[in-house]
Amino acid sequence: MPLEIVTVPCLSDNYAYLVKGPDGVCVIDAPEAAPIIAALDARGWTPGVIMLTHHHWDHVQGVDELKAKYGCKVMGPKAEEDKLPPLDMALQEGMNGGTGDAYTVPIHVPGHTLGHMAYHFPNAGAVFTADSLMALGCGRIFEGTPDMMWTSLGKLAALPPDTMVYSGHEYTASNAKFALTIEPDNSALKSRADDIAKARAAGLPTAQVPLSLELATNPFLRASDPGVKRALGMENASDSAVFAEIRARKDRF
Template identity: 50%
Template sequence: MPLEIEQFMCRNDNFGVLARDTETGEVALIDAPEERPILEAIERTGWTPAAILTTHRHGDHVEANLALKKRFGLTIFGPEKEADKIPGIDRTLKEGDTVRIGRQEGRVIETPGHTVGHISYHFPQSGIAFTADTLFALGCGRLFECKPPVMLESLKKLAALPLETVIYCGHEYTQANARFALTIDPTNSALKERAARIDGLRSEGRPTLPTTLADEMATNPFLRWHDPVIRGNLGMEDASDQAVFAEIRKRKDLA
């Protein structure tokens, strides 16, 4: 049986996620951006989390750690490389480690770039990945602590997951990301159709997530550094993957 997901908004544009194993009823929270909407989601669903699976140290992902730990006595997991900056952390995680939500086993993937210790969680039985601020719908995270080649290697890891993988990201940035993607890849019909759907969802106040890896591979410029059309648009037909990715990231930073 797959994980059951309750996704909800926190802060201004963060996503909160409760993940429940339908067989055992065990629940985990993916990051803890803000206490109030998390408590509302717990009350709405009746799902009490036993753990927080932390992706990285930024305050908008760990703000509610200590309050929730005090209230529920839950266990906080997080990246080994940022353990000193994760409030209330109980267990550190590194590449290849596993975590469990009930009988659902998740694999830890180190995905540095946005921060030096950022990790993602892949639950293959459910076909779900939680990528937080590494891979966004139609985007990737800003490079606050690492150089472009580091983020590129992290994205290559995520791009190697099965195409049907359902992706849950950390923020509702998709509409702005779509506008930027069209400046890099303006003739991509799949991207144009997706951008129109996104505009429709946002006009109705509906979330644009989750996404799928298949959709990202077809439309996300940060996963399409190899595409000859994008390379041509950038005037970088013969450049390295690293140079193309760095140029796309630079343009997004300046957009």
């Protein structure tokens, strides 16, 4: 049974995801209960579990209402257990589970927060990255360090290139504008920026893309590229230092 993945816009620019597979239905992140409930009820689905990526309020504030309505269990990173809604299961790397296309691999990707997790469904070719790897971007480094975030992004960049990346926010249009300041001559990036503008004008989401496209266009994944290093005047710098410079520029953008 292949996964059925539903993108649910929440708040002003967040996404939750419904994932239906052979083990039932899970909700990945719960920014806001009402639109998640509407999407579930429209399909006649009842979630068995909510899987949280990190503790920020705009990813967890719908948990209590969803749990009260559906009686679902809550899972999330053990490293943030003290900051999350009460967990029925605290997850660490290596605690893989599920069957078939629902087989799930939690990946520890600190940087945005110290315990941030991504959820990889390798048999289905999908990864839910929230505020670690984002479409054409990455999360701000609130709790970790640039080295930590660069290492986390490296874990995600090493997944199969045809993996679909489902990230946590609709920041893609502004991320594209910034990315073009780093690589204005990147033809794949220019084409993608045009596609994003058209999609957003039509009200379509753009934060769900193949990893291969991120590898070709996302400046935060391209800090090791010699052309990017030349553009920044950092030919002899470490990849992590180049990443840190790109992140600092984005913070000021």
